Amino acid sequence: MTAQAPKPYHHGDLRRVLLDQAAQMIRQDGEAALSMRKLAAAVGVSRTAPYHHFADKQALLFAVAEEGFLRFSEMMAAATPGENTGVNEESLHRFIVSYLRFALDYSEYYDLMFGSHLWRDQTVSTRIKEVSHASFRHYVEQIRHWQSAGWVRPDIDPLRYAQVSWSTLHGMSRLLIDGIYVDLAAVEPMCRHAARQFWRELQVEQQD
Amino acid sequence: MTAQAPKPYHHGDLRRVLLDQAAQMIRQDGEAALSMRKLAAAVGVSRTAPYHHFADKQALLFAVAEEGFLRFSEMMAAATPGENTGVNEESLHRFIVSYLRFALDYSEYYDLMFGSHLWRDQTVSTRIKEVSHASFRHYVEQIRHWQSAGWVRPDIDPLRYAQVSWSTLHGMSRLLIDGIYVDLAAVEPMCRHAARQFWRELQVEQQD
Protein backbone atom coordinates (compact mmCIF):
# COMPACT_ATOMS: atom_id res chain seq x y z
CA MET A 1 0.00 0.00 0.00
CA THR A 2 2.34 2.68 1.28
CA ALA A 3 5.20 1.06 -0.57
CA GLN A 4 6.46 4.25 -2.19
CA ALA A 5 5.93 7.11 0.23
CA PRO A 6 3.89 9.74 -1.65
CA LYS A 7 5.69 12.34 0.39
CA PRO A 8 6.31 12.95 4.04
CA TYR A 9 4.24 15.71 5.55
CA HIS A 10 4.68 17.02 9.04
CA HIS A 11 7.08 14.56 10.47
CA GLY A 12 10.03 13.65 8.31
CA ASP A 13 9.09 10.07 7.50
CA LEU A 14 7.14 8.81 10.45
CA ARG A 15 6.64 5.31 9.14
CA ARG A 16 10.37 4.77 8.74
CA VAL A 17 11.16 6.27 12.14
CA LEU A 18 8.48 4.18 13.83
CA LEU A 19 9.82 0.95 12.36
CA ASP A 20 13.35 1.66 13.50
CA GLN A 21 12.37 2.90 16.93
CA ALA A 22 10.10 -0.10 17.45
CA ALA A 23 12.90 -2.50 16.56
CA GLN A 24 15.24 -0.74 18.91
CA MET A 25 12.77 -0.73 21.79
CA ILE A 26 11.96 -4.39 21.27
CA ARG A 27 15.67 -5.12 21.29
CA GLN A 28 16.09 -3.33 24.60
CA ASP A 29 13.09 -4.43 26.62
CA GLY A 30 11.45 -7.20 24.64
CA GLU A 31 8.36 -7.36 22.49
CA ALA A 32 5.99 -7.50 25.45
CA ALA A 33 7.27 -4.20 26.81
CA LEU A 34 6.59 -2.33 23.58
CA SER A 35 3.52 -0.14 23.76
CA MET A 36 2.10 2.03 21.04
CA ARG A 37 1.95 5.00 23.33
CA LYS A 38 5.53 4.73 24.52
CA LEU A 39 6.64 4.21 20.95
CA ALA A 40 4.79 7.33 19.85
CA ALA A 41 6.20 9.29 22.75
CA ALA A 42 9.70 8.10 21.98
CA VAL A 43 9.59 9.52 18.47
CA GLY A 44 7.85 12.67 19.66
CA VAL A 45 4.35 12.33 18.22
CA SER A 46 0.96 11.83 19.77
CA ARG A 47 -0.47 8.48 20.83
CA THR A 48 -2.58 7.84 17.78
CA ALA A 49 -0.28 9.21 15.12
CA PRO A 50 1.12 5.76 14.31
CA TYR A 51 -2.37 4.56 13.45
CA HIS A 52 -2.29 6.50 10.20
CA HIS A 53 0.67 4.41 9.08
CA PHE A 54 -0.29 1.07 10.59
CA ALA A 55 -3.79 -0.26 11.01
CA ASP A 56 -3.03 -1.53 14.51
CA LYS A 57 -0.23 -2.78 16.69
CA GLN A 58 -0.20 -6.12 14.93
CA ALA A 59 0.33 -4.43 11.58
CA LEU A 60 3.23 -2.46 12.98
CA LEU A 61 4.83 -5.63 14.30
CA PHE A 62 4.20 -7.38 11.01
CA ALA A 63 5.96 -4.57 9.19
CA VAL A 64 8.95 -4.86 11.51
CA ALA A 65 8.94 -8.61 10.92
CA GLU A 66 8.90 -7.98 7.21
CA GLU A 67 12.04 -5.90 7.48
CA GLY A 68 13.50 -8.81 9.38
CA PHE A 69 12.72 -11.16 6.52
CA LEU A 70 14.46 -8.77 4.18
CA ARG A 71 17.63 -8.82 6.24
CA PHE A 72 17.22 -12.55 6.64
CA SER A 73 17.10 -13.05 2.88
CA GLU A 74 20.26 -11.01 2.47
CA MET A 75 21.98 -13.11 5.08
CA MET A 76 20.82 -16.32 3.44
CA ALA A 77 22.01 -15.20 0.04
CA ALA A 78 25.39 -14.27 1.45
CA ALA A 79 25.73 -17.51 3.37
CA THR A 80 24.66 -19.80 0.53
CA PRO A 81 27.55 -20.94 -1.63
CA GLY A 82 27.35 -20.75 -5.39
CA GLU A 83 25.43 -23.22 -7.51
CA ASN A 84 28.34 -25.38 -8.53
CA THR A 85 30.17 -25.39 -5.27
CA GLY A 86 30.28 -28.72 -3.53
CA VAL A 87 28.86 -29.39 -0.10
CA ASN A 88 30.75 -30.67 2.88
CA GLU A 89 30.84 -30.44 6.65
CA GLU A 90 32.68 -27.15 6.49
CA SER A 91 30.21 -25.42 4.19
CA LEU A 92 27.31 -26.66 6.29
CA HIS A 93 29.07 -25.36 9.36
CA ARG A 94 29.45 -21.92 7.85
CA PHE A 95 25.76 -21.84 7.02
CA ILE A 96 24.73 -22.93 10.51
CA VAL A 97 26.95 -20.32 12.11
CA SER A 98 25.49 -17.64 9.84
CA TYR A 99 21.96 -18.65 10.76
CA LEU A 100 22.62 -18.54 14.48
CA ARG A 101 24.53 -15.32 14.24
CA PHE A 102 21.53 -13.74 12.55
CA ALA A 103 19.12 -15.13 15.12
CA LEU A 104 21.23 -13.89 18.03
CA ASP A 105 22.37 -10.58 16.57
CA TYR A 106 18.91 -9.65 15.33
CA SER A 107 16.89 -11.45 17.96
CA GLU A 108 14.33 -8.66 18.04
CA TYR A 109 13.53 -9.41 14.42
CA TYR A 110 13.82 -13.15 14.77
CA ASP A 111 11.30 -13.12 17.61
CA LEU A 112 8.73 -11.36 15.48
CA MET A 113 9.47 -13.29 12.29
CA PHE A 114 9.01 -16.71 13.81
CA GLY A 115 6.83 -15.93 16.78
CA SER A 116 3.38 -17.38 17.20
CA HIS A 117 1.67 -13.99 16.82
CA LEU A 118 2.50 -13.90 13.17
CA TRP A 119 1.67 -17.41 12.08
CA ARG A 120 -0.97 -18.82 14.32
CA ASP A 121 -4.50 -18.36 13.00
CA GLN A 122 -3.28 -17.55 9.48
CA THR A 123 -2.92 -13.89 10.39
CA VAL A 124 0.36 -13.70 8.53
CA SER A 125 0.30 -11.42 5.51
CA THR A 126 0.56 -12.98 2.10
CA ARG A 127 3.74 -11.12 1.27
CA ILE A 128 5.53 -12.46 4.30
CA LYS A 129 4.20 -15.91 3.58
CA GLU A 130 5.58 -15.67 0.05
CA VAL A 131 9.06 -14.55 0.98
CA SER A 132 9.43 -17.09 3.77
CA HIS A 133 8.01 -19.96 1.76
CA ALA A 134 10.30 -19.03 -1.09
CA SER A 135 13.21 -19.09 1.31
CA PHE A 136 12.28 -22.54 2.53
CA ARG A 137 11.61 -23.87 -0.94
CA HIS A 138 15.01 -22.58 -2.01
CA TYR A 139 16.53 -24.61 0.81
CA VAL A 140 14.75 -27.76 -0.34
CA GLU A 141 15.77 -27.16 -3.95
CA GLN A 142 19.35 -26.72 -2.86
CA ILE A 143 19.34 -30.17 -1.35
CA ARG A 144 17.68 -31.61 -4.41
CA HIS A 145 20.39 -29.97 -6.49
CA TRP A 146 23.11 -31.52 -4.38
CA GLN A 147 21.43 -34.85 -4.90
CA SER A 148 21.25 -34.59 -8.67
CA ALA A 149 24.86 -33.52 -8.68
CA GLY A 150 25.69 -36.68 -6.82
CA TRP A 151 27.16 -34.91 -3.80
CA VAL A 152 24.77 -36.34 -1.26
CA ARG A 153 23.07 -39.69 -0.92
CA PRO A 154 20.02 -40.04 -3.12
CA ASP A 155 17.80 -41.93 -0.70
CA ILE A 156 16.85 -39.06 1.59
CA ASP A 157 13.74 -36.99 1.15
CA PRO A 158 14.88 -33.37 0.64
CA LEU A 159 11.66 -32.01 2.13
CA ARG A 160 11.99 -34.03 5.31
CA TYR A 161 15.66 -33.24 5.57
CA ALA A 162 14.91 -29.55 5.21
CA GLN A 163 12.10 -29.65 7.74
CA VAL A 164 14.13 -31.48 10.36
CA SER A 165 17.38 -29.61 9.90
CA TRP A 166 15.59 -26.27 9.97
CA SER A 167 13.92 -27.46 13.17
CA THR A 168 17.37 -27.95 14.62
CA LEU A 169 18.49 -24.46 13.65
CA HIS A 170 15.26 -22.89 14.84
CA GLY A 171 15.36 -24.88 18.07
CA MET A 172 18.89 -23.82 18.89
CA SER A 173 18.02 -20.22 18.10
CA ARG A 174 14.91 -20.23 20.24
CA LEU A 175 16.56 -21.96 23.17
CA LEU A 176 19.35 -19.40 23.12
CA ILE A 177 17.19 -16.35 22.53
CA ASP A 178 14.66 -17.36 25.15
CA GLY A 179 17.40 -17.82 27.72
CA ILE A 180 16.93 -21.56 28.20
CA TYR A 181 20.42 -22.23 26.93
CA VAL A 182 22.43 -19.64 28.79
CA ASP A 183 26.00 -20.66 28.07
CA LEU A 184 26.93 -18.66 25.00
CA ALA A 185 30.29 -20.40 24.93
CA ALA A 186 28.40 -23.56 23.97
CA VAL A 187 27.13 -22.05 20.74
CA GLU A 188 30.24 -22.74 18.74
CA PRO A 189 30.54 -26.42 19.80
CA MET A 190 26.84 -26.91 19.16
CA CYS A 191 27.20 -25.54 15.65
CA ARG A 192 30.13 -27.82 15.04
CA HIS A 193 28.20 -30.80 16.34
CA ALA A 194 25.18 -29.91 14.23
CA ALA A 195 27.34 -29.53 11.13
CA ARG A 196 28.83 -32.95 11.68
CA GLN A 197 25.41 -34.45 12.22
CA PHE A 198 23.92 -32.77 9.16
CA TRP A 199 26.80 -33.94 7.04
CA ARG A 200 26.75 -37.52 8.32
CA GLU A 201 23.10 -37.68 7.41
CA LEU A 202 23.81 -36.52 3.88
CA GLN A 203 27.02 -38.29 3.14
CA VAL A 204 26.84 -41.67 4.83
CA GLU A 205 27.19 -44.51 2.36
CA GLN A 206 26.38 -47.57 4.40
CA GLN A 207 23.19 -49.58 4.35
CA ASP A 208 21.28 -50.50 7.44
CA MET B 1 4.77 -23.10 50.05
CA THR B 2 1.12 -23.95 49.68
CA ALA B 3 2.03 -27.47 48.83
CA GLN B 4 -0.53 -29.08 51.15
CA ALA B 5 -3.67 -26.99 51.16
CA PRO B 6 -4.32 -26.00 54.78
CA LYS B 7 -8.02 -26.19 53.99
CA PRO B 8 -10.33 -24.50 51.54
CA TYR B 9 -12.42 -21.69 52.94
CA HIS B 10 -15.12 -19.94 51.01
CA HIS B 11 -14.51 -21.28 47.61
CA GLY B 12 -13.89 -24.99 47.28
CA ASP B 13 -10.20 -24.87 46.39
CA LEU B 14 -9.70 -21.70 44.45
CA ARG B 15 -6.04 -22.23 43.73
CA ARG B 16 -6.70 -25.57 42.09
CA VAL B 17 -9.66 -24.27 40.11
CA LEU B 18 -7.70 -21.25 38.93
CA LEU B 19 -4.84 -23.37 37.65
CA ASP B 20 -7.13 -25.64 35.68
CA GLN B 21 -9.28 -22.86 34.32
CA ALA B 22 -6.20 -20.89 33.31
CA ALA B 23 -4.79 -23.87 31.43
CA GLN B 24 -8.10 -24.40 29.67
CA MET B 25 -8.45 -20.76 28.68
CA ILE B 26 -4.89 -20.63 27.40
CA ARG B 27 -5.59 -23.76 25.41
CA GLN B 28 -8.62 -22.15 23.82
CA ASP B 29 -7.50 -18.62 23.06
CA GLY B 30 -3.77 -18.53 23.68
CA GLU B 31 -1.66 -17.15 26.48
CA ALA B 32 -1.97 -13.58 25.28
CA ALA B 33 -5.74 -13.67 25.57
CA LEU B 34 -5.69 -14.75 29.20
CA SER B 35 -6.55 -11.94 31.59
CA MET B 36 -6.71 -12.12 35.33
CA ARG B 37 -10.13 -10.55 35.36
CA LYS B 38 -11.63 -12.90 32.81
CA LEU B 39 -10.08 -15.80 34.63
CA ALA B 40 -11.59 -14.66 37.90
CA ALA B 41 -14.95 -14.10 36.27
CA ALA B 42 -14.84 -17.52 34.67
CA VAL B 43 -14.50 -19.26 38.01
CA GLY B 44 -17.04 -16.96 39.63
CA VAL B 45 -14.93 -14.87 42.00
CA SER B 46 -14.01 -11.23 42.12
CA ARG B 47 -11.18 -9.69 40.11
CA THR B 48 -8.63 -9.64 42.87
CA ALA B 49 -9.43 -12.94 44.52
CA PRO B 50 -6.68 -14.76 42.59
CA TYR B 51 -4.11 -12.41 44.11
CA HIS B 52 -4.48 -14.17 47.44
CA HIS B 53 -3.18 -17.35 45.84
CA PHE B 54 -0.68 -15.92 43.38
CA ALA B 55 1.46 -12.86 43.86
CA ASP B 56 0.78 -11.66 40.31
CA LYS B 57 -0.04 -12.89 36.85
CA GLN B 58 3.50 -14.11 36.30
CA ALA B 59 3.30 -16.27 39.41
CA LEU B 60 0.05 -17.78 38.19
CA LEU B 61 1.59 -18.59 34.83
CA PHE B 62 4.68 -20.00 36.53
CA ALA B 63 2.46 -22.27 38.59
CA VAL B 64 0.70 -23.50 35.47
CA ALA B 65 4.09 -24.08 33.86
CA GLU B 66 5.14 -26.03 36.92
CA GLU B 67 2.19 -28.36 36.48
CA GLY B 68 3.31 -28.74 32.89
CA PHE B 69 6.75 -29.81 34.02
CA LEU B 70 5.14 -32.38 36.28
CA ARG B 71 3.20 -33.90 33.41
CA PHE B 72 6.30 -33.61 31.27
CA SER B 73 8.34 -35.59 33.75
CA GLU B 74 5.69 -38.30 33.83
CA MET B 75 5.73 -38.45 30.04
CA MET B 76 9.50 -38.62 29.98
CA ALA B 77 9.57 -41.41 32.54
CA ALA B 78 7.00 -43.39 30.60
CA ALA B 79 8.77 -42.86 27.28
CA THR B 80 12.25 -43.67 28.54
CA PRO B 81 13.10 -47.36 28.24
CA GLY B 82 14.59 -49.24 31.17
CA GLU B 83 18.21 -48.99 32.17
CA ASN B 84 19.42 -52.12 30.47
CA THR B 85 17.40 -51.86 27.32
CA GLY B 86 19.41 -51.25 24.20
CA VAL B 87 19.00 -48.24 21.98
CA ASN B 88 18.14 -48.28 18.30
CA GLU B 89 16.31 -46.27 15.70
CA GLU B 90 12.97 -47.64 16.81
CA SER B 91 13.40 -46.72 20.47
CA LEU B 92 14.58 -43.25 19.49
CA HIS B 93 11.56 -42.92 17.25
CA ARG B 94 9.20 -43.81 20.07
CA PHE B 95 10.81 -41.18 22.27
CA ILE B 96 10.61 -38.51 19.60
CA VAL B 97 6.97 -39.28 18.94
CA SER B 98 6.23 -39.10 22.66
CA TYR B 99 7.93 -35.73 22.93
CA LEU B 100 6.01 -34.23 20.04
CA ARG B 101 2.76 -35.73 21.17
CA PHE B 102 3.23 -34.02 24.52
CA ALA B 103 4.15 -30.72 22.93
CA LEU B 104 1.14 -30.78 20.61
CA ASP B 105 -1.41 -32.30 22.99
CA TYR B 106 -0.42 -30.02 25.87
CA SER B 107 0.67 -27.03 23.84
CA GLU B 108 -0.81 -24.65 26.42
CA TYR B 109 1.65 -26.04 28.96
CA TYR B 110 4.53 -26.36 26.53
CA ASP B 111 4.19 -22.70 25.59
CA LEU B 112 4.53 -21.60 29.18
CA MET B 113 7.24 -24.10 30.09
CA PHE B 114 9.60 -23.13 27.33
CA GLY B 115 8.45 -19.62 26.56
CA SER B 116 10.68 -16.64 26.93
CA HIS B 117 8.65 -15.18 29.79
CA LEU B 118 9.84 -17.85 32.11
CA TRP B 119 13.52 -18.01 31.32
CA ARG B 120 14.67 -14.69 30.05
CA ASP B 121 16.09 -12.43 32.76
CA GLN B 122 16.47 -15.29 35.22
CA THR B 123 12.92 -14.87 36.42
CA VAL B 124 12.39 -18.60 36.47
CA SER B 125 11.79 -20.04 39.93
CA THR B 126 14.45 -22.24 41.40
CA ARG B 127 12.13 -25.21 41.66
CA ILE B 128 11.32 -25.12 37.97
CA LYS B 129 14.98 -24.69 37.17
CA GLU B 130 15.78 -27.74 39.28
CA VAL B 131 13.23 -30.05 37.71
CA SER B 132 14.04 -29.01 34.16
CA HIS B 133 17.77 -29.13 34.65
CA ALA B 134 17.39 -32.55 36.24
CA SER B 135 15.41 -33.67 33.24
CA PHE B 136 18.08 -32.47 30.85
CA ARG B 137 20.90 -33.93 32.91
CA HIS B 138 19.07 -37.22 32.94
CA TYR B 139 19.03 -37.11 29.16
CA VAL B 140 22.77 -36.50 29.03
CA GLU B 141 23.41 -39.27 31.51
CA GLN B 142 21.32 -41.63 29.46
CA ILE B 143 23.57 -41.06 26.47
CA ARG B 144 26.65 -41.47 28.61
CA HIS B 145 25.20 -44.73 29.87
CA TRP B 146 24.64 -45.96 26.33
CA GLN B 147 28.23 -45.11 25.60
CA SER B 148 29.66 -47.00 28.54
CA ALA B 149 27.48 -49.95 27.62
CA GLY B 150 29.02 -49.86 24.18
CA TRP B 151 25.76 -49.29 22.36
CA VAL B 152 26.73 -46.02 20.76
CA ARG B 153 29.99 -44.70 19.38
CA PRO B 154 32.30 -43.35 22.07
CA ASP B 155 33.63 -40.34 20.23
CA ILE B 156 30.62 -38.06 20.55
CA ASP B 157 30.18 -35.55 23.32
CA PRO B 158 26.98 -36.50 25.17
CA LEU B 159 26.36 -32.90 26.22
CA ARG B 160 26.57 -31.57 22.67
CA TYR B 161 24.51 -34.43 21.37
CA ALA B 162 21.84 -33.73 23.97
CA GLN B 163 21.85 -30.01 23.27
CA VAL B 164 21.55 -30.40 19.52
CA SER B 165 19.02 -33.21 19.51
CA TRP B 166 16.85 -31.43 22.03
CA SER B 167 17.09 -28.38 19.81
CA THR B 168 15.65 -30.48 17.02
CA LEU B 169 12.77 -31.69 19.15
CA HIS B 170 12.10 -28.23 20.53
CA GLY B 171 12.36 -26.70 17.07
CA MET B 172 9.85 -29.11 15.56
CA SER B 173 7.52 -28.55 18.47
CA ARG B 174 7.70 -24.79 18.25
CA LEU B 175 7.33 -24.68 14.49
CA LEU B 176 4.23 -26.85 14.73
CA ILE B 177 2.70 -25.14 17.76
CA ASP B 178 3.32 -21.68 16.39
CA GLY B 179 1.65 -22.59 13.13
CA ILE B 180 4.73 -22.21 10.93
CA TYR B 181 4.60 -25.86 10.00
CA VAL B 182 0.93 -26.31 9.24
CA ASP B 183 0.80 -29.75 7.67
CA LEU B 184 0.12 -32.07 10.56
CA ALA B 185 0.40 -35.04 8.24
CA ALA B 186 4.11 -34.23 7.99
CA VAL B 187 4.69 -34.83 11.69
CA GLU B 188 5.01 -38.56 11.43
CA PRO B 189 7.51 -38.51 8.52
CA MET B 190 9.49 -35.83 10.29
CA CYS B 191 9.70 -37.95 13.41
CA ARG B 192 10.81 -40.91 11.34
CA HIS B 193 13.46 -38.80 9.62
CA ALA B 194 14.68 -37.39 12.90
CA ALA B 195 14.90 -40.84 14.43
CA ARG B 196 16.98 -42.06 11.52
CA GLN B 197 19.23 -39.01 11.76
CA PHE B 198 19.65 -39.32 15.53
CA TRP B 199 20.49 -42.97 15.20
CA ARG B 200 22.95 -42.49 12.33
CA GLU B 201 24.77 -39.98 14.46
CA LEU B 202 25.04 -42.41 17.34
CA GLN B 203 25.70 -45.64 15.55
CA VAL B 204 27.81 -44.87 12.53
CA GLU B 205 31.09 -46.74 12.58
CA GLN B 206 33.04 -45.21 9.76
CA GLN B 207 35.88 -42.75 10.06
CA ASP B 208 36.10 -39.52 8.10
Next chain:
DNA sequence: CCTCAATTTTGACACTGTCAAGATGCGCTG
Protein backbone atom coordinates in the same frame (compact mmCIF):
# COMPACT_ATOMS: atom_id res chain seq x y z
C1' DC C 1 -4.23 32.66 -1.93
C1' DC C 2 -7.19 29.18 -0.88
C1' DT C 3 -9.04 24.84 -1.07
C1' DC C 4 -8.46 19.91 -0.14
C1' DA C 5 -6.77 15.90 1.45
C1' DA C 6 -3.12 13.81 4.04
C1' DT C 7 -1.52 13.98 8.56
C1' DT C 8 -1.58 14.74 13.47
C1' DT C 9 -3.88 15.75 17.85
C1' DT C 10 -7.32 15.69 21.55
C1' DG C 11 -10.98 13.32 23.85
C1' DA C 12 -13.05 9.26 25.05
C1' DC C 13 -14.01 4.27 26.07
C1' DA C 14 -13.31 -0.34 27.39
C1' DC C 15 -10.01 -3.09 29.03
C1' DT C 16 -5.88 -4.56 31.62
C1' DG C 17 -2.85 -5.64 36.18
C1' DT C 18 -2.64 -4.62 40.81
C1' DC C 19 -2.79 -2.08 45.37
C1' DA C 20 -5.40 -0.52 49.70
C1' DA C 21 -9.17 -0.93 52.64
C1' DG C 22 -13.05 -3.04 54.09
C1' DA C 23 -16.21 -7.18 54.59
C1' DT C 24 -16.90 -12.07 55.33
C1' DG C 25 -16.68 -16.50 57.21
C1' DC C 26 -14.11 -20.69 58.91
C1' DG C 27 -11.33 -22.95 62.62
C1' DC C 28 -9.32 -22.91 66.98
C1' DT C 29 -9.06 -21.62 71.85
C1' DG C 30 -11.39 -20.54 76.00
Next chain:
DNA sequence: CAGCGCATCTTGACAGTGTCAAAATTGAGG
Protein backbone atom coordinates in the same frame (compact mmCIF):
# COMPACT_ATOMS: atom_id res chain seq x y z
C1' DC D 1 -20.88 -22.97 72.72
C1' DA D 2 -18.89 -18.02 72.17
C1' DG D 3 -15.92 -15.26 70.08
C1' DC D 4 -11.39 -14.05 68.60
C1' DG D 5 -8.15 -14.16 64.72
C1' DC D 6 -6.69 -14.82 60.43
C1' DA D 7 -7.29 -16.57 55.86
C1' DT D 8 -10.16 -15.38 52.23
C1' DC D 9 -12.88 -12.60 49.32
C1' DT D 10 -14.97 -8.05 47.64
C1' DT D 11 -15.22 -3.22 46.44
C1' DG D 12 -12.99 0.96 45.06
C1' DA D 13 -9.37 3.09 42.87
C1' DC D 14 -5.33 4.21 39.77
C1' DA D 15 -2.16 4.03 36.09
C1' DG D 16 -1.48 2.09 31.80
C1' DT D 17 -2.97 -0.15 27.47
C1' DG D 18 -5.10 -0.37 22.31
C1' DT D 19 -7.96 2.08 19.44
C1' DC D 20 -12.02 4.80 17.59
C1' DA D 21 -14.30 9.49 16.41
C1' DA D 22 -13.99 14.08 15.72
C1' DA D 23 -11.49 18.22 15.55
C1' DA D 24 -7.25 20.65 14.30
C1' DT D 25 -3.12 21.34 11.59
C1' DT D 26 -0.26 21.48 7.56
C1' DG D 27 1.71 21.03 3.07
C1' DA D 28 0.82 20.85 -2.10
C1' DG D 29 -1.68 22.08 -6.27
C1' DG D 30 -5.06 24.90 -8.77
